Amino acid sequence: MATPRTFKQELVGVFGYPVAENPTQAMVEPAFADLGLDWRYLTVEVHPDNLADAVRGARAMGWRGFNCTIPHKIKVIEHLDELSPAARAIGAVNCVTHRDGKLIGDNTDGKGFVASVADVRPISGLSAIILGAGGAARAIAVELALAGAVDLTITNRTASTGEALARHVSETTGVKTRFTAWDRDVVVPETTDLLVNATSIGLFPDVDARIAVDTASFRPGLIVCDVIPNPPRTRLVRDAEARGCVVLDGLGMLVNQGVIGIRLWSGLEPRPVVMRRALEQVFEA
Ligand code: NDP
Numbered sequence: 001m002a003t004p005r006t007f008k009q010e011l012v013g014v015f016g017y018p019v020a021e022n023p024t025q026a027m028v029e030p031a032f033a034d035l036g037l038d039w040r041y042l043t044v045e046v047h048p049d050n051l052a053d054a055v056r057g058a059r060a061m062g063w064r065g066f067n068c069t070i071p072h073k074i075k076v077i078e079h080l081d082e083l084s085p086a087a088r089a090i091g092a093v094n095c096v097t098h099r100d101g102k103l104i105g106d107n108t109d110g111k112g113f114v115a116s117v118a119d120v121r122p123i124s125g126l127s128a129i130i131l132g133a134g135g136a137a138r139a140i141a142v143e144l145a146l147a148g149a150v151d152l153t154i155t156n157r158t159a160s161t162g163e164a165l166a167r168h169v170s171e172t173t174g175v176k177t178r179f180t181a182w183d184r185d186v187v188v189p190e191t192t193d194l195l196v197n198a199t200s201i202g203l204f205p206d207v208d209a210r211i212a213v214d215t216a217s218f219r220p221g222l223i224v225c226d227v228i229p230n231p232p233r234t235r236l237v238r239d240a241e242a243r244g245c246v247v248l249d250g251l252g253m254l255v256n257q258g259v260i261g262i263r264l265w266s267g268l269e270p271r272p273v274v275m276r277r278a279l280e281q282v283f284e285a
Helices: 024-035 048-060 075-079 085-090 109-118 135-146 159-173 235-242 250-266 272-283
Strands: 010-016 039-045 065-068 095-099 102-106 127-131 151-156 177-181 194-197 223-226 246-248
Touching: 010 024, 010 048, 024 039, 024 250, 024 272, 048 075, 048 095, 048 102, 065 250, 075 102, 085 102, 085 109, 085 135, 095 250, 109 135, 109 223, 109 250, 127 135, 135 151, 135 159, 151 159, 159 177, 223 235, 235 246, 250 272
Parallel strands: 010 039, 010 065, 127 151, 127 194, 151 177, 194 223, 223 246
Antiparallel strands: 065 095, 095 102
């Protein structure tokens, strides 16, 4: 006897504006297929004026959850029922889960980053320099602090934003976080374990953009991370490789946050290798 068929898919997706170049669908749908799930991940352009209606729509249609990207990560909070402790500390949500009729906001940006670093060394006791003070830097700094980093330095072009972030991380996590002005090439001290580019420098099409860091201060064993997923082999990644550093690219962070999102929505464990391969095809990495 034929197996009864269902034509109803479970829905998740991403809301953003603009959103057309967001590659998450290309990474998540192959993971669903690999898990044997007939789920769809929709890339949905939602104008800021329509965010409330879009969230109401997702709720009404029983979406399992959705990601939020620029410019919705903060505004979405007022439409949700609960926040995870990390989302509350970061003050932004990029992943919403629909569970038992409630919309629960989380932030997987920093968690994906921390998972990438934890693959190469324990976070406990870590000393890090974070370049940038925008949304990605904020999520990374808070999650590093919550995961056991002991010494954080924020360096940012706009001093007021950098100072505000350093203050926020110190106050919300209790981990010593200082700001240093970015008025010359950053020299990485011997005591620093990790340097992360959390600015948008290097993002396509500015693929050869130079970040103001003194690469002569890079040493073998220093962990150098770049959040830029497109292209993954940024100039910083290439320079750090040439100096024998441990290098983590932006694809790893993207994959790890995708893994966390799928876990939150489905309760299942996707295979990161499937997701990374799918993204590499997109970016021809
Ligand atoms: P924001 O716009 O919030 O912040 C941008 C940051 O970059 C600011 O600190 C800004 O400094 C700095 N910046 C931009 N241009 C320059 C420049 N020319 N010189 C010095 N500093 C500069 O962006 P997000 O934090 O949301 O995103 C940053 C990057 O992270 C994006 O490229 C995004 O693609 C990537 N990202 C990657 C993820 C992943 O999973 N791989 C996840 C999330 C983000 P200032 O304050 O002075 O303007």
